[in-house]
Amino acid sequence: MRHRAPDLYASLLSWWAHHGRRDVPWRLLPGGRQPGPDDVLPTYPVWVAEVMLQQTRLAVALPFWRRWLDRFPDLASLAAASRQDVLHAWQGLGYYARAQQLHGVATQLAAAKRQLPADRAGLERLSGLGRTTAASIAATVGNSADPILDGNVRRLLARLLAFPAPPRQATALFWTMVELLLNGRRARDFNQALMDLGALVCRPRAPLCRCCPWQRHCHAYAKGIQQQLPVRPTPTPIPRFVVGVGVVLDRQGKVLIGQRQPDGLLGGLWEFVGGTQEPGETMAATVVRALWQNVGLAVAVGPELLRFDHAYTHRRLSFVVYLCRPVAGDARPVVNQQVVWVWPHDLHRYPFSAAHIRIIQALRERSGQT
DNA sequence: TATTCGTGGTA
DNA sequence: TTACCAAGAAT
Incomplete structure (x- = not known):
């Protein structure tokens, strides 16, 4: 029996070609030209963008990213900067450990006279990068076969499967699913398409199911419970x-x-x-x-x-x-x-x-x- | 495994 | 006013 992953992939990429966001960092890199499948993008600005985007909305991070690249245009300039300057460039973005981790990585690489790795395994060893961020950088830069599992994808899959518990409990299952959906293909467009679909259509509140390329595959939609998913974990009281x-x-x-x-x-x-x-x-x-x-x-x-x-x-x-x-x-x-x-x-x-x-x-x- | 890391937009 | 929540990672 054939699974339906190839159909999902094709319908997603078809939707993305027309509706995907244009203002994502890797499509805004200096040079302007839209990268082809075989193009390799510079790792440093993508690395900075992906770290900024952890738990941070695209629209919020973008101006910080532009200012950062203006101030620290490459790894060497970041390594040479003071901790104060780095924190100052990050001021207002939140989760300030991320800035210190970027600075620490740049400093260590510069001391060892090495450049940023561009493969997922190498990236994942760097401080501040987990599997999703490392995979996103690798796939963006080199168009490698590395799927991601970020908040957008978790929400999307939770609805697609009508997963009856908080998505965090499905981490292993969801990783397997994104691997099956990608099926060894190159992931730059695929990852971006998944995130765009989550951000623009399969939104946290009021999802736009009428516009969704996966509507006929979605179990939450079939049951009419897309508004109730994903299941929220019981909130802990805030002091x-x-x-x-x-x-x-x-x-x-x-x-x-x-x-x-x-x-x-x-x-x-x-x-x-x-x-x-x-x-x-x-x-x-x-x-x-x-x-x-x-x-x-x-x-x-x-x-x-x-x-x-x-x-x-x-x-x-x-x-x-x-x-x-x-x-x-x-x-x-x-x-x-x-x-x-x-x-x-x-x-x-x-x-x-x-x-x-x-x-x-x-x-x-x-x-x-x- | 559960908490702890910011901030600002939105309903 | 309040609660929710976003391109997660570290401990």
Whole structure:
């Protein structure tokens, strides 16, 4: 009995030829010409793009990718850059460990006088690349026979099979399926077509089944349950915290910032000093305690600068930010890598997270008024 | 295997 | 306002 994989492949590529996205990184590479099946694309810009695109929407990553290539056009320039410059180029993209991994790989390769590998096995040994990203790079660059299994493909296959559990439980099955669908053929267009189909038609919400080349093969569609798939894993409750932040200005008008430890949340980024409110504690007390514990500085809490909510994947924070004056002690790094006093107009030289960018913006608006 | 890594758009 | 979620990987 013949399986139906060849039919699915052909209908997918036929759909993609007319409806695939044009603004994907490998179709935007310098040179402009659309690559033919035998063309080999440069590995470095594809590597950067694929890492940026991990858990990040195409439209979000694209401007970062362009700026990055403008700033670090090749592996050598990235290797020669400072960690600060690299983090600064990544500022606002999130998952900052990815930037440090790119930098680390570039540095190690440069020290060994080696170039990026272009095959999946070699790529997968690099820090920050799992099977999907390595396969996507290899297939994009060399048009190798390496299928991918990203979020788009998982969702698509979960619906195609009407898989009755969270897709993560079907990882082995889905890998086998994409291998069968690709059937040893070259994967550059195939992988892109699968992702485009997931992004444009088999969308997370309100899939456009009328436009889908696989509609007649789709078990979820046949059952009318495409809206209910894929099955979501039971969400874990997200803790909420209130964070008190002190923007400390000294007599000169310099402001105190600290650099976070290299690993963990927002690793290596700079921040204003703060801490989470404890039960029964006033906001002012939280700020005083945070400054004392984190940098050994006694401060007087002044007026509130702003308050806002900020959500991370696994916690929700409410920031309350106060202007403060130092009263006693010298700022020293306790929980931070280092602390420095900087002029407000030099803050843009340091990489900050989105929440602290917002604080900087409020600081600017306030100083502009007075 | 389950958590932990950001951010901003969207309904 | 809230919850969901996106070109996943590391631990």
